[in-house]
Amino acid sequence: MLAIYKKELMQYFHSMIGFVFLAFFLVIVGIYTWAYNLAGGLGNFEMTLDSIYFLFVLLIPILTMRIVAEENHQKTNQLLYTAPVSVTRIILAKYFAVLTLFLIGVGVISFYPLLLCQYGSDVRLASAYSSIIGFFLFGAACIAIGVFISSLTESQVIAAVVSFIVLLMTFLMSNITGMLPTDALTQCMILAFVWLLVSFIAYNIMQNIVVMAAIAVLGELAIWIVYFAKASLYESLVTNILNVLAISTRFDEFSLGILHYDAIVYYVSISALFVFLTIQMIKRKRFS
Amino acid sequence: MIEVKNLVKRYGNHIAVNDLTFTVDTGKVVGFLGPNGAGKSTTMNMITGYIAQTEGTVLIDGIDMLEEPERAKEKIGYLPEIPPLYPDMRVREYLQFVADLRKVSKKERDLEIYEIMKKTKVLEVAERLIRHLSKGYKQRVGLSATMIGQPDILILDEPTVGLDPGQIIEIRELIRELSRDHTVLLSSHIMQEISAVCDEIIIINKGKMIACDTPENLTKRMLRNNGIKLQAKGERMQIDTALRNIPQITDIVYEKEEPEEGIVQMTVYTEKSEDVREAVFYAMAEISCPIMEMHTIDTTLEDAFLALTQGEAWQSDEPVTGQGREEDGEPVTGQEREEDGEPVTGQEREEDGEPEETDAGIAGTGKEDSQKEEVE
Numbered sequence: 001m002l003a004i005y006k007k008e009l010m011q012y013f014h015s016m017i018g019f020v021f022l023a024f025f026l027v028i029v030g031i032y033t034w035a036y037n038l039a040g041g042l043g044n045f046e047m048t049l050d051s052i053y054f055l056f057v058l059l060i061p062i063l064t065m066r067i068v069a070e071e072n073h074q075k076t077n078q079l080l081y082t083a084p085v086s087v088t089r090i091i092l093a094k095y096f097a098v099l100t101l102f103l104i105g106v107g108v109i110s111f112y113p114l115l116l117c118q119y120g121s122d123v124r125l126a127s128a129y130s131s132i133i134g135f136f137l138f139g140a141a142c143i144a145i146g147v148f149i150s151s152l153t154e155s156q157v158i159a160a161v162v163s164f165i166v167l168l169m170t171f172l173m174s175n176i177t178g179m180l181p182t183d184a185l186t187q188c189m190i191l192a193f194v195w196l197l198v199s200f201i202a203y204n205i206m207q208n209i210v211v212m213a214a215i216a217v218l219g220e221l222a223i224w225i226v227y228f229a230k231a232s233l234y235e236s237l238v239t240n241i242l243n244v245l246a247i248s249t250r251f252d253e254f255s256l257g258i259l260h261y262d263a264i265v266y267y268v269s270i271s272a273l274f275v276f277l278t279i280q281m282i283k284r285k286r287f288s
Numbered sequence: 289m290i291e292v293k294n295l296v297k298r299y300g301n302h303i304a305v306n307d308l309t310f311t312v313d314t315g316k317v318v319g320f321l322g323p324n325g326a327g328k329s330t331t332m333n334m335i336t337g338y339i340a341q342t343e344g345t346v347l348i349d350g351i352d353m354l355e356e357p358e359r360a361k362e363k364i365g366y367l368p369e370i371p372p373l374y375p376d377m378r379v380r381e382y383l384q385f386v387a388d389l390r391k392v393s394k395k396e397r398d399l400e401i402y403e404i405m406k407k408t409k410v411l412e413v414a415e416r417l418i419r420h421l422s423k424g425y426k427q428r429v430g431l432s433a434t435m436i437g438q439p440d441i442l443i444l445d446e447p448t449v450g451l452d453p454g455q456i457i458e459i460r461e462l463i464r465e466l467s468r469d470h471t472v473l474l475s476s477h478i479m480q481e482i483s484a485v486c487d488e489i490i491i492i493n494k495g496k497m498i499a500c501d502t503p504e505n506l507t508k509r510m511l512r513n514n515g516i517k518l519q520a521k522g523e524r525m526q527i528d529t530a531l532r533n534i535p536q537i538t539d540i541v542y543e544k545e546e547p548e549e550g551i552v553q554m555t556v557y558t559e560k561s562e563d564v565r566e567a568v569f570y571a572m573a574e575i576s577c578p579i580m581e582m583h584t585i586d587t588t589l590e591d592a593f594l595a596l597t598q599g600e601a602w603q604s605d606e607p608v609t610g611q612g613r614e615e616d617g618e619p620v621t622g623q624e625r626e627e628d629g630e631p632v633t634g635q636e637r638e639e640d641g642e643p644e645e646t647d648a649g650i651a652g653t654g655k656e657d658s659q660k661e662e663v664e
Contacts, residue, residue, distance in 0.1 A: 003388030007374075014376040079372035079433070082336040083389045084362040287340045288299075 001089040004080070008067070008097030018101055021063055025105045028055055033112055043122035045113045046131035050255035053135065053248065056142045057171060061163035063101065064146025065156045067094050068278070072154040081286070091147070091279050098143050106136045127257025134254025137267035141247060142167060144274035151278045173246035177239045184234040188227045191238055195219045289314045290335060290441060290473060295344035297330050297495075304330045306495035308344070312488075314440070317467040319486035319503075320475035327495040328475040329369055332445050335473070336366040348441065362390070365439040369446050371430025375419035379410060379429055382418060383436060390437035400436065408432045408462060424455040431462065441471045448481055460484055515557040516565060516584050522577030524552050530571045536562040551580055 012018030029052060036048045068091075071077040080090050113128040145166060150159040180186070199216035206212060227234060243249070247270065250263040290312040297305040305327040312318045322328050333339045335346050337353045337360065346353040348360040374382060380401065387397045405411045408428045413421060418429065427447065434442055447463065448456045456478075464485050466472060476482055482489055483503045491499040491506075499506060520527055524542065531540055539557040547553055558564050565582060572579050 003385055006388075007377075007385050010381075011374065011376060074372070074374070075368065075370045076372040076374060078333075078338050078366070078368045079386070080389070082338050082361055082364065082366045083386075084358045084391065085389060086358060286338070 001085065001093045004085070004090055004093035005097050005100075008094055009100060012097070012101055015066075017062065017066065021059060021101065022105055022108075024062075025055070025059060026108060028052060029109050029112075033109075037112075037116055038119075041120075043116065043120055044124065045116060045128035046255045046257055049131050049135050050251070053138060053251055054171065056139060057164060057167045060139070060142040060146045060167060061160040063098055064143055064150050064163060065160035066150070067098060067147055068151040068282075069153050069156050069159040072151075073156070081282075087282050088279050091151075091275060091282065095144065095147055095275050095278075098147065099140055102139050102143060103136065106132065106139070124257065130257055130259040131254045133259065134251055134263065134267075137264060137271075138247070138251050138254075141267045141270040141274075144271040144278075145170075148274040148278045148281070151281050170245055170247045173242055174249045177242045177246065180239055180242075182236040182239055184227070184231040187234045187236065187238045188223065188231070191234070192220055192223050194238075195223060289347075289349055289471065291345075291347040291350075292331075292335065293345045293347070295331065295334060295346065296342045297327075297334060297339070298342045304495055305334070305341075308492065308495075308497055310490055310497065310500060312441075312471060312473050314471050316487045317463075317472040317474065317485055319482035319489045320473060320492070321477065321479075321482055321489055322475075322492040323477060326492050328492065329445055330495075331492070332366070332443055332473070332475060333368075336364055336443055337361055338366075338368075362437070363440050365434030365437070365442045367430050367434045367442075367444045367447055369449070371426055371433075373418045373426055373429060373433075375417070377418055378415055379405075379418060379421070380414045382429065383432060386433045386436045392437050400438075401432075404432045404435050407435075407465075409458075423450050424452065427451060427455075427459065431459070435466070439470075441473070442466060443473045445475050446477075447474065448476070448478065456481070515555055516568065516582055517553075517555050518568065518579065519547060519551055519553045519581040520572055520577045520579050521551050522572075522575065526575055527552055527554075527572070527577055530575045530577070531556060531568065534564060534567045534571055536564050536567070548580075555585065 009018075012021075029048075032048045032052050033045075036042050036051070037045065042048075068077075071080065081087065110129070110132050113123055113125055113132075116123045117125070146159075146163045149163045149166060150156075153159050153162070180190070196216060199212055199219065202215070203209060203212035250266050253260045253263050292308055292310050295305055295308040296303070308327075308331060320328050320331070330339070334341045335348075335353070337346075337357050340354060346360075348363050351360040351363075353360045374385075377385070383401045383405070384397065387401060392400060402411075405414060408431055410425060410428050410432055413425055413429075418426065421429065427450075431444070431447060434444070444463070448459050451459065460481060463472065463474065467485065472485075474482070474486065486503060489499070489501060489503055489506060490497060528540065531537055536558045537556055538559060541555045541557070543553040543555075545553075556564065556568065565584070568582065569579060
């Protein structure tokens with residue numbers, strides 16, 4: 001496990017991606033810090049971080065695109081999967097390697113609040129550091145999503161583009177859900193439509209029309225029966241579900257300086273979930 | 289020891305490997321032979337645990353690959369068709385990575401890598417980036433990686449593909465050397481390689497095992513392995529009569545085309561282990577037909593391979609292996625061959641080979657039956 005971890009980190013710096021990532025990351029953070037804190041004379045580092053987390057949409061795909069896709073492409077995964085190491089350890093090692101690289105960047109910026117202290121007494125270190133912790137956890141969750149998407153394909157480009165789109169969608173999710181009508185009928189119709197879509201996708205995977213048609217019809221019936229029995233259940237149901245996916249809204253609390261238990265658990269479980277999904281995906285591929 | 293039992297791999301409706309069963313005993317070198325797409329790599333990928341089988345079991349020294357993959361994988365060194373190298377690593381770095389991956393202790397690691405690099409002759413490129421290496425060196429680095437951690441079993445998927453003749457010989461030497469203290473399963477579609485190093489050959493085609501035997505036995509079992517190729521100047525009828533007088537000759541097949549004006553070309557078949565060259569010489573001398581060319585035909589493993597995988601007449605007293613030919617009824621390709629009209633074993637049967645005769649041969653009837661392509 002340590003061998004793969006070391007190899008991944010080394011490869012980041014052999015292939016320049018590591019340097020490019022760190023340079024890009026530090027330049028952007030630097031510009032914002034200069035604009036907000038130095039030029040703007042603001043003591044709140046958490047405000048700076050709050051306005052740059054959108055960077056993840058660009059940076060995380062660069063960081064994660066090659067992590068599994070490149071091995072699939074070069075067939076070096078044959079070396080890893082035939083070595084006496086379990087898939088779980090391989091993926092964990094890879095995930096921690098990406099995380100380490102990200103942590104280097106975060107480590108550098110965690111000196112900034114201390115630097116700001118030299119220039120004024122209005123710097124609140126506690127809220128600055130709680131937002132840095134949140135920033136790291138948020139990044140870790142995004143990286144897990146990126147690793148998962150990278151494991152689905154052989155092409156780095158596809159991995160990068162899909163990760164970009166997925167992250168963008170989750171970032172914009174709170175805006176999208178804000179625009180949805182919250183009345184029961186609309187929400188129920190959305191749900192019914194999504195169920196049809198899910199059944200169709202499942203049919204494409206399983207190729208069994210009878211079972212899938214039965215499941216689709218039963219699901220639709222259930223949805224509409226519940227609607228006629230107790231329509232109030234559906235009020236803003238879909239909106240609430242989608243809001244769970246809005247990964248960036250959880251960061252708001254951190255940037256206000258609140259180290260909230262909920263948000264920490266949320267980010268850690270998103271990370272764990274996607275690392276787990278990656279492992280399962282690779283195991284499943286071996287059987288197909 | 290590798291034990292493969294009823295191995296099946298299905299991709300949707302396509303069956304890549306169909307009910308393979310074989311055993312590779314400890315210390316043996318076994319060749320895995322088959323045309324492209326026969327399922328060699330798929331089988332090897334299943335043995336090494338890279339992909340999982342649909343049905344069947346793989347036992348490595350009695351350990352089930354699916355149940356205890358980590359213990360089983362420790363015993364195997366695998367060189368896939370494309371060596372799994374990281375182009376942006378240096379050779380030594382790469383080998384160190386593999387050593388760490390295979391849990392070689394830090395103390396022994398560097399010495400072991402040095403020994404292996406010496407053996408595979410990659411010491412002079414140890415500090416170069418893998419990306420800049422030639423194909424031959426890449427292959428050797430890949431081979432070095434399989435030996436790290438001293439696995440008892442080496443599985444090599446087409447180790448000499450894409451190499452120049454000199455390198456092929458070197459790699460073959462190396463494999464022969466390795467075979468002294470390893471169990472080796474080697475795949476290839478190059479015959480000399482297999483016959484040069486292997487104790488036993490498994491031939492598969494379309495995911496099924498066709499034959500499993502020693503190289504000598506495989507060639508021996510081939511149909512029509514005794515005879516001579518002959519070119520003589522004279523009348524065909526005259527030559528025929530003269531040759532028919534030689535009792536050992538069982539069959540004569542003539543080529544339609546004359547290599548030169550007035551020269552008859554033919555293949556003369558004899559009973560097993562009879563040398564008729566002298567008799568032929570005197571017979572030709574008697575009728576004043578000068579012999580322009582005469583040489584014995586060698587049935588090589590190549591012929592055996594082509595014959596088996598393309599369904600040429602196969603002659604053997606007993607079934608080749610347990611499940612080879614009998615199960616799937618008739619082994620197809622008599623017809624296939626007619627369709628693409630492609631010559632199969634030597635060119636000698638090209639023109640006179642009437643389809644019925646060939647089919648009779650395939651169905652496994654006696655030698656005599658299938659060799660009736662006499663001159664009218």
